[in-house]
Amino acid sequence: MRNPFRTEESAFRFLLATIGFFALVVLASWLSPWLGLAVFATLAGLGVVALRSRGVAAPTLGGARAEVADTPPSADAAAEESERRGS
Numbered sequence: 001m002r003n004p005f006r007t008e009e010s011a012f013r014f015l016l017a018t019i020g021f022f023a024l025v026v027l028a029s030w031l032s033p034w035l036g037l038a039v040f041a042t043l044a045g046l047g048v049v050a051l052r053s054r055g056v057a058a059p060t061l062g063g064a065r066a067e068v069a070d071t072p073p074s075a076d077a078a079a080e081e082s083e084r085r086g087s
Contacts, residue, residue: 021047 005011021043029036 005014024043025036025040028039
């Protein structure tokens, strides 16, 4: 999913869409509570479909891998390092 707050323009669009969403739900709820629920469910479903259909690919790791030591450094090496730094 794309970050809606990547730029100021996209954050403002997200804000306007959110205000419009809740305004429609409140208006429908004012007419009838069941209509408000139906509008909420419909708009929420459409929002989920819209976000999932953007086709944003998941990030992948590159071919290179970092080398990681299997064992932690020994206590002696840590003590020597702290003595070397003067701590």
